[in-house]
Amino acid sequence: MYVTCYHTFNRDDFRDFAELCFKEFGDRVKYWITLNEPWTYSNGGYDQGTLAPGRCSNWVNGACTAGNSAIEPYLVGHHLLLSHAAAVKVYKDKYQATQKGKIGITLVSNRMVPYSDQKADKKAVTRALDFMLGCMCTLVGPRLPKFTPEKSMLVKGSFDFLGLNYYTANYAANVPIANTVNVSYSTDSLANLTSISEVNNNTLTLKEALKDPQRTDFYYHHLLFLQLAMIKDGVNVKGYFAWSLLDDYEWNSGYTVRFGIVFVDYDNGLKRYPKHSALWFKKFLL
Numbered sequence: 001m002y003v004t005c006y007h008t009f010n011r012d013d014f015r016d017f018a019e020l021c022f023k024e025f026g027d028r029v030k031y032w033i034t035l036n037e038p039w040t041y042s043n044g045g046y047d048q049g050t051l052a053p054g055r056c057s058n059w060v061n062g063a064c065t066a067g068n069s070a071i072e073p074y075l076v077g078h079h080l081l082l083s084h085a086a087a088v089k090v091y092k093d094k095y096q097a098t099q100k101g102k103i104g105i106t107l108v109s110n111r112m113v114p115y116s117d118q119k120a121d122k123k124a125v126t127r128a129l130d131f132m133l134g135c136m137c138t139l140v141g142p143r144l145p146k147f148t149p150e151k152s153m154l155v156k157g158s159f160d161f162l163g164l165n166y167y168t169a170n171y172a173a174n175v176p177i178a179n180t181v182n183v184s185y186s187t188d189s190l191a192n193l194t195s196i197s198e199v200n201n202n203t204l205t206l207k208e209a210l211k212d213p214q215r216t217d218f219y220y221h222h223l224l225f226l227q228l229a230m231i232k233d234g235v236n237v238k239g240y241f242a243w244s245l246l247d248d249y250e251w252n253s254g255y256t257v258r259f260g261i262v263f264v265d266y267d268n269g270l271k272r273y274p275k276h277s278a279l280w281f282k283k284f285l286l
Helices: 008-025 038-046 072-094 119-132 137-143 149-155 213-233 276-285
Strands: 031-036 102-108 111-114 161-165 169-174 191-194 262-265 271-274
Touching: 008 031, 008 072, 031 072, 031 161, 038 072, 038 102, 072 102, 072 149, 111 119, 119 169, 119 191, 213 276, 271 276
Parallel strands: 031 102, 102 161, 111 169
Antiparallel strands: 169 191, 262 271
């Protein structure tokens, strides 16, 4: 396991790992996602220092003993994109014609809502989206890694589909004066992001946890509006994943949160219990 993932050699290793997967499983796997939420790795691991490998500027997080929040998140994102593109090239060049599969990448972004009706806050929404989902050259300047023409051609069009994960919303407020002393990925957008805490209660009994009307209501309305987007706006939606099928080990939160439509009893041999939302999903799919 590498201490950092912004070195060029990781790209080749990732490509080789992906090719091994294509060789071994390509006859059965027809949809490949090279990376899931690369933003989460670059931001959590190299800007905030809250995820592995725990690197960031010390002023961002006093627990970080090494790192640079103004540079490393962009380097990591740069090489993750190149790693993705290298894996896609191998698949398209050597395996796709015979295996008949599709390959893409899954990104992540929150919904951004202006903190107020002020014009400046509305512009902050656009900047915040550019930093989380897109790429902002103007504000980052020379700290943003350069793509050579060869690298650009490798990345351009390197997907058959794009996945988008989204879980919550942020209020975006304009930051009128740039911070020129303590610079980081988080300060570069000149947008202050706040949100409302998510509902989570890991002290519920099994009987209580199985009753999850809020989750069922969310899925019902979400899928309804997804259908409307397809019908009214012509959005080309090919699939939908509910997060999540099972309660999981969630990043650095471990087992303290439960997202599954199936309850997992960690104290009783990982026994599974379908929640009401799972029963609703079953009926919906039928």
